[in-house]
Structures are given as C-alpha cells and as structure tokens.
Amino acid sequence: MKLNRLLEQAGREERGAEDAIVTGFAIDHRKVAPGTVFGAFAGAKVNGEDFIDAAVAAGAIAVVARPGAKVEGALHIADGNVRKAFAQIAAQYFTPVPEAIVAVTGTNGKTSTVEMTRQLWRMLGERAASIGTLGVTTPDESVSTGLTTPDIVTFHANLSGLAREGVTHIAYEASSHGLDQYRNYGARVVAGAFTNFSRDHLDYHESMEAYFEAKMRLFDEVIADDGTAVIWADGSEWADKARTRAEKRGLRIFTVGPEGEDIRLIAQEPSQLGQSVEIARNGDRRTIRLPLIGQYQAANALTAAALALASGADEARLWDAVGRLQPVRGRLERAVITQSGAPVYVDYAHTPDALEAAIAALRPHVNGRLIVVFGAGGDRDTGKRGPMGEVASRLADVVIVTDDNPRGEDPADIRRAVMQGAGENTREVAGRREAIAQAIEIIGRDDIVLIAGKGHEEGQIIGSGDTMRVLPFNDVQVAREEASRINAGSQETGR
Numbered sequence: 001m002k003l004n005r006l007l008e009q010a011g012r013e014e015r016g017a018e019d020a021i022v023t024g025f026a027i028d029h030r031k032v033a034p035g036t037v038f039g040a041f042a043g044a045k046v047n048g049e050d051f052i053d054a055a056v057a058a059g060a061i062a063v064v065a066r067p068g069a070k071v072e073g074a075l076h077i078a079d080g081n082v083r084k085a086f087a088q089i090a091a092q093y094f095t096p097v098p099e100a101i102v103a104v105t106g107t108n109g110k111t112s113t114v115e116m117t118r119q120l121w122r123m124l125g126e127r128a129a130s131i132g133t134l135g136v137t138t139p140d141e142s143v144s145t146g147l148t149t150p151d152i153v154t155f156h157a158n159l160s161g162l163a164r165e166g167v168t169h170i171a172y173e174a175s176s177h178g179l180d181q182y183r184n185y186g187a188r189v190v191a192g193a194f195t196n197f198s199r200d201h202l203d204y205h206e207s208m209e210a211y212f213e214a215k216m217r218l219f220d221e222v223i224a225d226d227g228t229a230v231i232w233a234d235g236s237e238w239a240d241k242a243r244t245r246a247e248k249r250g251l252r253i254f255t256v257g258p259e260g261e262d263i264r265l266i267a268q269e270p271s272q273l274g275q276s277v278e279i280a281r282n283g284d285r286r287t288i289r290l291p292l293i294g295q296y297q298a299a300n301a302l303t304a305a306a307l308a309l310a311s312g313a314d315e316a317r318l319w320d321a322v323g324r325l326q327p328v329r330g331r332l333e334r335a336v337i338t339q340s341g342a343p344v345y346v347d348y349a350h351t352p353d354a355l356e357a358a359i360a361a362l363r364p365h366v367n368g369r370l371i372v373v374f375g376a377g378g379d380r381d382t383g384k385r386g387p388m389g390e391v392a393s394r395l396a397d398v399v400i401v402t403d404d405n406p407r408g409e410d411p412a413d414i415r416r417a418v419m420q421g422a423g424e425n426t427r428e429v430a431g432r433r434e435a436i437a438q439a440i441e442i443i444g445r446d447d448i449v450l451i452a453g454k455g456h457e458e459g460q461i462i463g464s465g466d467t468m469r470v471l472p473f474n475d476v477q478v479a480r481e482e483a484s485r486i487n488a489g490s491q492e493t494g495r
C-alpha cells in the first residue's frame, strides 16, 4: 500500500516520496524489513529511539517518533503520543477487520468473559475468535501470544489475518498495560465491558487511580462513538465511576448484575455441578441452568451475554446458549477426583479479590475442609501478597503457601510476604509440586482442594533476563500425577 495514501487515510499531514510503498509495521528494529513503518517507543526498559538509525539502515521508510527525535533517511512522522499515532496508522494498513469486535477490561474475569462471548457467538452460528491470556482462539485452533493484550503489530495483524480467514466476530481482552500502551487501539470496537476493579498491578500503575484511568481508556477512546459500554453493576463505587465515564463519552449504556437495568441478576442457587441463575430482562423473569459453579462465573456469563446482545445476537436463541457454556481452561477447572472421592480444583486467582471469589465459589460445595494452595508471582505487585495471605487464611480452613512464578525474586522472600497476612491455619511449603502433594495427602472425603494462581499456565518462570528459564509445570497435570502417585503408595502400604 502507498505510504502517502495510508497517511491520508489516517488523517496525517506528513507526506513521503510519491512512490513509497509500505510493506509492514514494526516496533522492534530487529523486525524491520525494506518498506517497514517503524514505531520508536520509549519503553520501560529501553528507548526505541536508540534504534531509529538501525531501523532505517534495515529499510524503514517512515518512523513514528516524538517531535524531538532524530530521524534521518526516512520520513519522520512526529507526534507527542507516539504509540497512539502508530496505532492509528497501522489500523489503516491491517484490513479488513472482523465486523463485530468487542473488548473486555476489569481486574478479574477478562479471559473468562471473552472466552464465553466467543462460545456464545459460536453456538449462534457465527465464525468467532478471541484474543487474550489464553492466546488467539479461532474456530480451528488456539495459539499463544505470551501476553494478554499482544503488542500493537501482532494485534492488528491478527485482526486482519482472522478476518481474511472468515472470522466475523472477535472478543479481546484489554489489559490495563495494553490500554495504557495503546496496544489495541485503532480498530472499530462496537462494545466494551468493564467487569470489576480491585487491587492488582500496582507495580506498573503506582496508584489505584492511575490503574483505573488506564482501564477507562476503553470507554474514553477505544470503543466507537456509537458503541456500547457494558458494565457489571454490583453497586460498587468503581462500577458507578465507570458508568459516569461512559455516559460522559455518550456511549450507549448496558448494565448487568444485581443492580443492572438491562439484565438484572435476581438470584443464584448452587447445585451439584452448576447453578441456577434467575434474571429479569425487559420485564420478564427467566431462570438459566448454568453448567458452571461459582458466583463469579455467572457474572462473567451474563456479561458475555450482554456483549453478544450489544453486537447484535439473536436474543431468542441466546439464553439457551448461555445454558450450554463450557468451563474455561484453568478457571475452577476440576483437575482430578482423589481416591477418597474428593475433588481438586485449579483456578487462576492471583489477586486478593479473585482468591476471595474462588473460595466463595467452592464453599457451598464443601462439607469438610477447604484446603487452598497458592503463592504469588515474583517481579509483580508486591503489595498484594499480604492481602492474599490474609484472605485465604480467613476464608479457607487449611492454607498452604507455596511458590508461583518466582521470576527474578527469591521464592522464600515472596512466601514470607504472603505469610505476613496469614494466620494459624497457614503453613509454608517450598516447591509447588511438594505443596500440591501435601494438600492431596491430607484431603479427606468431604474436603476440597483449591490450587490457585497459575490456572492454565504451562510453565513456571524462574529467574529473569538472560538467566530466565521456564520449567514445564501445569497445575492440573501435577495434581493428577500427585494424586495417582499418592494413591499407588497408599495401595502398596495397604492404607
């Protein structure tokens, strides 16, 4: 595509050589090829401007950079907001895109909600995909990207690649990091949901207000002018604030939840393998049998239903589809039933609020003790560790604090920080496999084990920088292995 045509479409004033043709986009100079538009971003680790010369030498024909940056040998597209300008131009290049794009933000529930939205669309006969922590999931496959919101080039390339494959509906996860860095800016988003807001990522955002501001970029800038803001309305202060922001922008408001006006959650009744959910919608009451346990999963399912409605789904068939939702990988997933008949669940709770929600989800199903195994990730928000210890210790019966992804930190230091918030019912066990084994060893017939924090993850990240290693580790698999090892051992000893 001609560079000048692209710039014109993006509403830019700059013009390059008449015959210049754009062949791609890159934000890493090592990915520049002849004809690339390079984005020089000032990052957390290094300054992309240091690589402008190298990018031009590799064939970049235009560089999006701050007005003060030095660009020689290529067109300087100067903008004070480099990431946003780059996203706007890239969006003109990567076309077509799916007709219905929706986004989900919030501290917890993004992955679950995008996955459920994808499932609903699929049951309604659409060719749907999702992009998020679980990777890019299409009608045919699932591919990991390593990030919740991929980088801007990967994101746009995926949108247009999927559209070319015939995907018409996409739900993506808008992480606060992604929103803050305009990693998903540019494409037309017809609806966006705000699930909830609580403590996380304060290593990056520094204050709850700054973290909230990053999330609000979804309503302020990402959703299309005529789009819909879906808000989980639970009466919390943050839900109200989110609503005010969406109203200010002039978006259509769709509220769902116990305080919701468009879908009101009236009652939830847990059953053996799921729950019945009573809602009011357009003056009618209806009960949905949801094959998923836990209040939070109902919240995510209803938010997904709201997104489907906001993007034009046929309501006559929607509620039946909600009743057929499948569990999301690593979210209250039952890993194994031990020899004693007690289940072991794996969940991705890695914030105090999520731990509380996961424990609350399982509580109605426990007659004996709820045993929780978890830790906290290294090189991430340190202030959430004590509160996670406190929540688990207060709400579970037995707590085993162990390692998550230690990254660049000493795992003993992380465990100690978690233990600070915990009480008498909590013990510390180094090594996640050993901790899982100990939980399964003490499980009784009426007990339930919850292994929290890593969910679907396939590896354990140890070390950082050049010494970083990812050791294969999946909680579901380890729980199965330990359960069968312990089972075999007890048969041998005749226990």
Ligand SMILES: CC(=O)N[C@H]1[C@@H](OP(=O)(O)OP(=O)(O)OC[C@H]2O[C@@H](n3ccc(=O)[nH]c3=O)[C@H](O)[C@@H]2O)O[C@H](CO)[C@@H](O)[C@@H]1O[C@H](C)C(=O)N[C@@H](C)C(=O)N[C@H](CCC(=O)O)C(=O)O
Binding pocket: 027, 028, 029, 030, 039, 040, 041, 042, 043, 044, 045, 046, 047, 048, 051, 133, 146, 147, 148, 149, 150, 151, 152, 175, 176, 177, 178, 181, 183
């Ligand atoms: C702190 C953070 O968010 N960092 C992300 C960010 O990097 P950055 O812009 O700060 O980049 P940098 O490494 O300082 O480099 C600056 C620029 O120079 C370029 N560069 C760098 C080196 C070089 O040799 N040549 C070159 O051109 C880089 O490509 C970059 O454009 O942008 C990169 C590309 O988009 C991301 O890969 C990177 O994610 C890092 C690896 C990361 O760990 N991110 C986590 C914290 C994250 O984003 N998590 C959220 C999930 C949160 C949740 O689920 O709740 C996510 O969305 O995944």
Ligand SMILES: Nc1ncnc2c1ncn2[C@@H]1O[C@H](COP(=O)(O)OP(=O)(O)OP(=O)(O)O)[C@@H](O)[C@H]1O
Binding pocket: 106, 107, 108, 109, 110, 111, 112, 113, 133, 148, 173, 195, 196, 296, 297, 299, 300, 330, 331, 332, 347, 348, 349, 350, 353, 354, 355, 357, 358, 455
């Ligand atoms: N609606 C919700 N309210 C409270 N907690 C929730 C909710 N949905 C999920 N959780 C908890 O948060 C965990 C993570 O869920 P999910 O992966 O859907 O969230 P996420 O927002 O994508 O997380 P991440 O920030 O890591 O991408 C779940 O395993 C569960 O413990």
Ligand SMILES: N[C@H](CCC[C@H](N)C(=O)O)C(=O)O
Binding pocket: 148, 350, 376, 377, 378, 380, 404, 405, 453, 454, 457
């Ligand atoms: N998306 C989350 C994942 C945390 C998962 C947990 N296992 C950890 O490593 O901290 C984050 O980047 O904070």
Ligand SMILES: [Mg+2]
Binding pocket: 110, 111, 112, 132, 133, 134, 148, 173
């Ligand atoms: Mg996620």
